[in-house]
Amino acid sequence: MTVPTRQRSGGRSEQVRLAVGRAVLELLSEERFPFTTVEVAERAEVNRRTLYRWWPTHDDLLAEALTQHARTVVVPDTGSWAGDLRAFAHRVAAFAADPVDLTMTRIMVSGRHPGFNDAVAAHFAPIMQDWHQMLERAVARGEAGTTHDATTVMTTLVSPLFLAPLTSGRAPGPGYVDRLVDLVLDATRPTR
CATH class of the missing domain: 1.10.357.10 (Tetracycline Repressor, domain 2)
Structure with missing residues (x-):
């Protein structure tokens, strides 16, 4: 389970990463597990192909969300x-x-x-x-x-x-x- 490395920080890639992490955290806060990739894509307002390319598994999506959550x-x-x-x-x-x-x-x-x-x-x-x-x-x-x-x-x-x-x-x-x-x-x- 690894989160793919993005080339640029702060740009569109960073915005997508943050939006995806927030979407997964929102689903978890609503006790929505297991969630679907479609649900994450819709909440994050990200194309599903982008999700599958950067986060090919649910574990990868979870890792992205946990990275943002654990910073607290x-x-x-x-x-x-x-x-x-x-x-x-x-x-x-x-x-x-x-x-x-x-x-x-x-x-x-x-x-x-x-x-x-x-x-x-x-x-x-x-x-x-x-x-x-x-x-x-x-x-x-x-x-x-x-x-x-x-x-x-x-x-x-x-x-x-x-x-x-x-x-x-x-x-x-x-x-x-x-x-x-x-x-x-x-x-x-x-x-x-």
Whole structure:
């Protein structure tokens, strides 16, 4: 699953890419999956031949949309582990409650579209590495210990943030997010 490289940025190609990504995200936010290429072409106001040439599979269309969607969870670098973790957790909480992400989570949980699950997992693998760097920076500054690996720490933090809107239909409140962050900060405190 690769998104074809365009020669020019900012021109018509970039406009088409953005329109296609938005169209797929809109369909996902409306819980329209699987969607058809015709639906994407109509929403994006793009010729179907263009879609088939640049995005030959549904996985390619999904990858384009995920690239635009995942940009909203930027890994912070506030200079402190507590600051990074708190800012990140609040960003993830908002991201996980977004209608697009709620639909994606529901699709993944259903188990009916393993190809979709694989595409999402592949897309987020390098993003998870960025998330791990927060802990690596904290360990290097002496603000976090090495008792727990980065995958365990990040999974402990983000899993409840994704689960809460799935079960309640809304983002967890700021107090909940802060208590979760405090729990992770306690668990990662360096041992002396």
